[in-house]
Amino acid sequence: MPIVESEFLLALRADDRKHKAALAIFDTYPVPEGCSAAFLEIAWLLRSKGKNPTQVSLTLAILRAEPENRDVTEAPVTSSQIERANDSLSRHSMTFFHALILANAEESQDKQLVSNDSTFDSIGTVERISLK
Amino acid sequence: MSSVTRIRPRYVITLPRSLRERGRIKVGDNVVWMPISDSELLAVILPADRYQVLADLMSGVELSREARLAAERAFYSEAAKKAKH
Numbered sequence: 001m002p003i004v005e006s007e008f009l010l011a012l013r014a015d016d017r018k019h020k021a022a023l024a025i026f027d028t029y030p031v032p033e034g035c036s037a038a039f040l041e042i043a044w045l046l047r048s049k050g051k052n053p054t055q056v057s058l059t060l061a062i063l064r065a066e067p068e069n070r071d072v073t074e075a076p077v078t079s080s081q082i083e084r085a086n087d088s089l090s091r092h093s094m095t096f097f098h099a100l101i102l103a104n105a106e107e108s109q110d111k112q113l114v115s116n117d118s119t120f121d122s123i124g125t126v127e128r129i130s131l132k
Numbered sequence: 133m134s135s136v137t138r139i140r141p142r143y144v145i146t147l148p149r150s151l152r153e154r155g156r157i158k159v160g161d162n163v164v165w166m167p168i169s170d171s172e173l174l175a176v177i178l179p180a181d182r183y184q185v186l187a188d189l190m191s192g193v194e195l196s197r198e199a200r201l202a203a204e205r206a207f208y209s210e211a212a213k214k215a216k217h
Contacts, residue, residue, distance in 0.1 A: 006195060007195050010190060010193065010194075010195055012182075012183055012186050013183060013186045013187040013190055014181065014183035014184045014186070014187040015187045016187070019183065041200070041203060042190075044203040044204070044206050044207045045193050045195070045199060045200070045202075045203040046190065046193060047203075047206050047210075048199070048202040048203045048205070048206035049192055049193050051189075051193075054166075054176075055189055057164075057166055058164055058166075058176060058178070058189055059186065059189040059190055061164045061166070062162070062164065062178070062182055062185055062186055062189070063186065065162070065182065066182060095200050095201060095203075095204040096204050096207065096208075097200065097203065097204060097207075098200070117195075119197075
């Protein structure tokens with residue numbers, strides 16, 4: 001099953017233009033894996049937008065509840081993935097969060113990542129599934 | 133006004149009427165429990181439509197390259213601040 005990243009989590013918003021596409025992922029892939037690093041990125045996206053700590057906590061709680069209700073498993077960040085991310089950061093132009101998410105997908109069983117971000121294509125280690 | 137509710141088997145509780153009415157709480161709403169200390173919890177009541185709740189909580193957030201870089205800068209900046217203390 002594919003890994004879902006930050007874009008998917010943001011698309012769970014009712015008014016997001018990719019909202020229907022995100023929900024359709026649950027039909028196509030009944031048990032996708034939620035990437036822990038994506039939750040970390042979402043937290044910092046919110047903080048960089050000036051959201052207060054309570055708003056960030058509430059958002060993460062609701063975001064976690066949605067996959068849990070659908071039996072979506074969580075793919076945790078491991079020390080091996082941190083090593084991979086460190087390697088990617090030194091070799092490619094990507095953010096820390098990109099590198100962690102990529103490492104997460106690289107170590108997943110199917111090596112598939114649900115994302116529209118073409119940054120992941122240049123590395124060539126995972127198959128990207130677009131949110132259409 | 134505070135009120136006391138006993139925790140029943142399977143940890144079921146009933147929200148007191150006064151709180152339900154004051155907060156206009158409806159069946160189906162979401163409750164987010166946030167631990168404050170060993171004996172204190174903050175319960176935040178949110179509307180039933182989680183997707184709309186997420187839209188409200190994450191309004192104005194986008195995932196452009198610039199936004200991702202800004203998130204990374206905020207993360208590193210906070211880490212640097214913590215490291216100084």
